[in-house]
Amino acid sequence: MKRIAYLLFAVVALTSVIVYVAHATGDADVKAAPTFDIKIPLGYRDWKLISVAHEAGNNNDLRAVLGNDAAIDAYREGKLPFPDGTIIARLAWSYISSAENNKVFGRDQSFVAGPPINIQFMVKDSTKYAATGGWGFAQFKDGKPNADEAVLKGCFPCHESAKDRDFVFTRYAP
Amino acid sequence: MKRIAYLLFAVVALTSVIVYVAHATGDADVKAAPTFDIKIPLGYRDWKLISVAHEAGNNNDLRAVLGNDAAIDAYREGKLPFPDGTIIARLAWSYISSAENNKVFGRDQSFVAGPPINIQFMVKDSTKYAATGGWGFAQFKDGKPNADEAVLKGCFPCHESAKDRDFVFTRYAP
Numbered sequence: 001m002k003r004i005a006y007l008l009f010a011v012v013a014l015t016s017v018i019v020y021v022a023h024a025t026g027d028a029d030v031k032a033a034p035t036f037d038i039k040i041p042l043g044y045r046d047w048k049l050i051s052v053a054h055e056a057g058n059n060n061d062l063r064a065v066l067g068n069d070a071a072i073d074a075y076r077e078g079k080l081p082f083p084d085g086t087i088i089a090r091l092a093w094s095y096i097s098s099a100e101n102n103k104v105f106g107r108d109q110s111f112v113a114g115p116p117i118n119i120q121f122m123v124k125d126s127t128k129y130a131a132t133g134g135w136g137f138a139q140f141k142d143g144k145p146n147a148d149e150a151v152l153k154g155c156f157p158c159h160e161s162a163k164d165r166d167f168v169f170t171r172y173a174p
Numbered sequence: 175m176k177r178i179a180y181l182l183f184a185v186v187a188l189t190s191v192i193v194y195v196a197h198a199t200g201d202a203d204v205k206a207a208p209t210f211d212i213k214i215p216l217g218y219r220d221w222k223l224i225s226v227a228h229e230a231g232n233n234n235d236l237r238a239v240l241g242n243d244a245a246i247d248a249y250r251e252g253k254l255p256f257p258d259g260t261i262i263a264r265l266a267w268s269y270i271s272s273a274e275n276n277k278v279f280g281r282d283q284s285f286v287a288g289p290p291i292n293i294q295f296m297v298k299d300s301t302k303y304a305a306t307g308g309w310g311f312a313q314f315k316d317g318k319p320n321a322d323e324a325v326l327k328g329c330f331p332c333h334e335s336a337k338d339r340d341f342v343f344t345r346y347a348p
Contacts, residue, residue: 001226024202040335054235059281062240064347077280093226093347104335109231113347134302147291161278169275171240173287 002125007129035152036136038123040143041068044089048072051173054095054111061092062070062113065170073173081134082166086124088172092117118146122159122168132166183190207319209326210310212297214317215242218263222246225347228269228285235266236287239344244298245306255308255340260298262342292320296342306330307341 032039047066054152055061070086094114103109118141126134137155139147159167206213221240229235241249246262268288275284292315300308311329313321333341 029225046222049222049238049240050221051287052238053272053287054228054236054269054285055283056285057279059189062228064223064226066223083329095228098227100336104332105231107231109311111228111231112345113225113227116348158278162211162274170265171286174291 004033017134031145033147033152034141035134035139035149036123036138038121038138040119040140041058041121041123042088042090044068044087044121045091047089050075050088051170053170056095057094059092059117060095061117062095062111063090063092067089080166081126082124084124084126084170086122088122088168088170090120090122092119117141117147133159133163135159135167140149187335192276193333196216201312207312207314207317207326209322210297210303210306210325212295212310212312212313213296214293214314215261215263215295218242218261218293218295219265221263224249224262224348225344227344233266233268233291235291237264244295249346251271255300256298256342258298258300258308260296262296262344264294264296264344266293291315307333307337309341 044066044139050065050067050071053063053065055063064087068085068087070083071088074080074082074086088137093116095111096114098110098112101109101112112162119138121136121140123129123136123140124134125136129136133156135156139146139151140154156167159169162169165171178201181292190211218240221242224239224241224245227237227239229237242245243256245262248256248260249255255337260274261286267290268290269285271282272284272286277285294314295310295312297303297310297312303310307330309330311326313326321347330341332344336343339345
């Protein structure tokens with residue numbers, strides 16, 4: 001009986017740690033995005049930075065592109081194609097003028113990350129995603145998939161223009 | 175003799191690893207910036223992301239703000255003031271229009287990180303930097319300090335306006 005209690009305690013403690021870690025690192029969704037069957041990778045918010053950008057188009061966002069270790073290693077070593085297991089995350093936030101920063105600078109010059117727009121992932125699996133250059137694509141908002149099949153099927157045709165860089169647009173910022 | 179050879183080999187191998195790691199993570203400068211006596215922290219390029227911004231002022235940059243573990247933990251837990259040992263890194267790159275991305279989008283909407291401008295650090299040490307809110311400030315370009323005492327002495331008076339957030343402007347982007 002005592003042993004079972006210990007075991008139960010251990011399971012509960014471990015679960016708490018997992019949930020805490022998942023929460024702290026901003027992910028752990030269990031629902032997969034359609035088409036490519038991709039879930040939000042655990043810990044992606046802790047990944048290393050590849051680069052930053054401002055897309056002034058429909059999204060009008062400030063974005064950070066992060067990579068798991070396979071992605072970062074490949075970028076830094078200049079290795080193409082990216083190895084299977086590579087995941088690249090694109091985090092986009094609303095592009096907003098910062099009133100508090102502008103006040104300090106004395107002019108309107110500061111644009112910062114506002115509310116999150118969505119998160120996109122590119123997952124490399126040259127077997128599973130052979131039909132799309134070895135890449136699967138997914139998009140999430142508030143922890144849930146928020147792009148339907150039609151949208152996700154549009155990813156690869158667009159990325160094809162970066163074929164000489166293994167279909168990845170973002171370059172590493174030193 | 176054989177033992178000494180082994181030892182030498184081990185030292186050389188270890189040194190190579192250290193140099194490789196330092197190189198791969200983009201740092202290991204030995205010269206400290208003036209005024210606050212701050213060196214480039216080892217491994218800063220691998221730190222987790224706090225947020226991103228576009229400063230359209232004199233720098234006209236895209237910037238990423240990264241933090242060491244103490245910084246990230248404090249941000250995520252909403253803890254103020256930041257604990258001693260906190261280091262916040264601001265990496266700035268030229269804000270450039272991306273011809274290759276715009277071609278894909280069919281319009282001029284994409285701005286990306288161009289050549290690096292400089293890197294700034296805020297280092298928390300409430301004893302050493304008691305006169306400046308507990309923060310030391312430094313700036314580097316191409317691995318070398320590139321701001322003189324007059325410039326660095328201007329950091330704190332500006333950051334004083336963010337006193338209610340422990341003198342840190344950047345907010346965490348979820």
